[in-house]
Amino acid sequence: MDIARLVSERSTCLRRRVGAVLVREKRILCTGYNGAAHGLQHCDAAGCLRDKLGIPPAERIEVCRGIHAEQNALVQAAAFGISVHGSTLYCTHEPCITCAKMLLNAGIREFVVEQPYPDQLSRDLLAAARIQIRQPA
Numbered sequence: 001m002d003i004a005r006l007v008s009e010r011s012t013c014l015r016r017r018v019g020a021v022l023v024r025e026k027r028i029l030c031t032g033y034n035g036a037a038h039g040l041q042h043c044d045a046a047g048c049l050r051d052k053l054g055i056p057p058a059e060r061i062e063v064c065r066g067i068h069a070e071q072n073a074l075v076q077a078a079a080f081g082i083s084v085h086g087s088t089l090y091c092t093h094e095p096c097i098t099c100a101k102m103l104l105n106a107g108i109r110e111f112v113v114e115q116p117y118p119d120q121l122s123r124d125l126l127a128a129a130r131i132q133i134r135q136p137a
Contacts, residue, residue, distance in 0.1 A: 001114055001136045004090045007031045012042035013066055015050065015057070016093065020069035022077065022108065024087040030080070032072030036065045058119040061096055070099040074106055088112060094133060097122040104129055112136055 008019030012035040020032045036042045043066060050064055077084045085107030094117040095103060111133045
């Protein structure tokens with residue numbers, strides 16, 4: 001979890017700094033943090049589009065120039081040909097519904113998160129998939 005916190009420091013999001021680490025057999029496979037898509041201006045320079053439009057957390061997540069930390073970790077693994085199937089997610093925050101679905105399809109079966117995220121639909125989906133979200137000891 002310390003590494004996820006450290007990775008979150010690279011975030012350029014003005015609302016929430018999130019870091020994610022995918023680990024299997026005590027080995028780090030990949031990391032991700034939330035920030036703008038490659039080639040786009042980051043929110044810390046351009047401002048927060050969601051704030052400008054008055055969009056609350058966990059609503060209309062597609063209206064954002066940023067990519068979530070969990071998504072960036074999955075993209076990084078794919079870009080380098082790293083299988084994340086059977087790995088554990090360590091993340092500073094609970095995943096949103098979109099990230100939860102992506103993580104499930106990638107085969108991540110254990111979620112360790114530090115802070116909540118206001119997305120009950122994500123929690124319900126993970127519970128239906130028999131995934132427990134646990135907090136670090």
